[in-house]
Amino acid sequence: MSKTLGWKKLPEDVRRESILSAAMRCFFSKGFEKTSVQDIADTAGLTKGGIYFHFESKEEIRDTLIRDFLDWNRFGFQDPEVLALPPHLRMKEFLERLANRLTIEGNCSPRLFAEATSNGGSMEKEIVSFYDSLENLFTETILEGQNAGSIVNHMSANLIARTVLAVFDGLQIQADISPSRRNLQTRGRDTLNSFFKNLLLNFDPTCENPN
Structure with missing residues (x-):
């Protein structure tokens, strides 16, 4: 089973939290401006489409993280x-x-x-x-x-x-x-x-x- 297919079987809230965690690691290591959606996808272990299924943009990811904080x-x-x-x-x-x-x-x-x-x-x-x-x-x-x-x-x-x-x-x-x-x-x-x-x-x- 591929990693992507495995991701699809996870609960939606688990996938969202994993994306947010991956984004945070990217933002801190590279800075927000230099982080791409592809970087977040690679760190989370899924496709860009998987990111966009949950978030419209990396700005929305950042704002979600901040609201959580x-x-x-x-x-x-x-x-x-x-x-x-x-x-x-x-x-x-x-x-x-x-x-x-x-x-x-x-x-x-x-x-x-x-x-x-x-x-x-x-x-x-x-x-x-x-x-x-x-x-x-x-x-x-x-x-x-x-x-x-x-x-x-x-x-x-x-x-x-x-x-x-x-x-x-x-x-x-x-x-x-x-x-x-x-x-x-x-x-x-x-x-x-x-x-x-x-x-x-x-x-x-x-x-x-x-x-």
Whole structure:
């Protein structure tokens, strides 16, 4: 049995996920512009016709990937165990979840975001809305921490939120352009933790955390 015939026997959702996974590998290794539909087909192990059966274009594939990334529910920011944390620990958990879920196979999705929004791309509003929601969530949590006395208050909560997001995105950009910096889950996590504990908290992070 040929590989193509085997593919036809797979459930449609499995085929779609395999195409998306193959496209992501291609986009990260070659860049979106240099990736062809044939590249995606070869990586997925099927014909171009098999790609076009599920997606009209590589742009639709990219936009589908981004919408999957931006699904607010997948981050679990409103999970009861997260909301029960004091604000300074909640911020740490937000960043942990963001780092874990904005990556795939060691690569970071913001590169794809930038390509999708260049020249006023179709995904610009959705991506900007996602970052606005993140900034609002961080601002509210930081303000709560400031009021509780656990987070520094010599800067506005909104400015701290924007700074944290800038550090986070900067780490992702570094990870994307340099193989030696590619592991956001370890090196990036350590950098973010150090930044947050040493610059933003109102207590000695080596001591027991306040309630």
